[in-house]
Amino acid sequence: MRIAITRLQLHVNFFEGVCLLAVIRILLLAIALILISVALSLYCLVRPFRRNNVYYAAKSLGKVAKLLGLNVEVRIPESVKDKGPFVFVCNHQNSYDIFTVSNAVQPATVSVGKKSLKWIPFFGQMYWLTGNILIDRKNSNKAMNTIALTAKKIKERQLSVWLFPEGTRSNGRGLLPFKTGAFRTALQAQVPVVPVCASNTHDKINLNRWNNGKLIIEFLDPIYLTNENNENVRATANKTHDLMKERINQLNQEIIKLETSELTK
Secondary structure, three states: OOOHHHHHHHHHHHHHHHHHHHHHHHHHHHHHHHHHHHHHHHHHOOOOOOOOOOHHHHHHHHHHHHHOOOOOEEOOOOOOOOOOOEEEEEEOOOOOHHHHHHHHHHOOOEEEEEEHHHHHHOOHHHHHHOOOOOEEEOHHHHHHHHHHHHHHHHHHHHEEEEEEHHHHHOOOOOOOOOOHHHHHHHHHHHEEEEEEEEOOOOOOOOOOOOOEEEEEEOOOOOOOOOOOHHHHHHOOOOOOOOHHHHHHHHHHOOOHHHHHHHHHH
């Protein structure tokens, strides 16, 4: 009986210790997000909507990935590095993307997000002041106007735009079908689309675990759109989807092999 009680106490102590790590991480993530948002909001009050504000914000947020126990590797081919403007299209997995995918955001790049983001305390004000583009998804007419406005900003300010063509987080459902807005924006702005593939983070990040392994974010070569035909835009979106899906699967397999080999050492 005494041995059983001792074992039970050990299990309880271990469980409490594991939960404590998650609690500490959540608190640190919240504090980091607030501090970064406030600091960048103050900076942007002096220099609002500058072309590299989003890049600085993304780099700051990307450092928080270390708190998640993730090692993030970003791969950029010569066809993309230090070039642009582009329309970047990336897979959108979960809420952790704000800390993980941010590592891949390039200079002179802004993102397009929901108008409601502006009302999130601290983060929303930073998101707006850094120069990201806010859209009203409930209004289809405004959404079409946003494509024209975004294309105009790309041309006039030589900006790249970061978009999630799935339109929502996949949350473990794999790469969802693409909407065509990103591709229409690229066509109007006469710039190429650059696929960005992030390996799987669904059920990979465990806040109770010190080391959550590796994440690879890889840029693919630019894709050029040359025809305004609606069918061609949809075909290009589908082709890009299939290309990204295949590469994401390859990255996932690469990480599985890497982490398996590390366990067997």
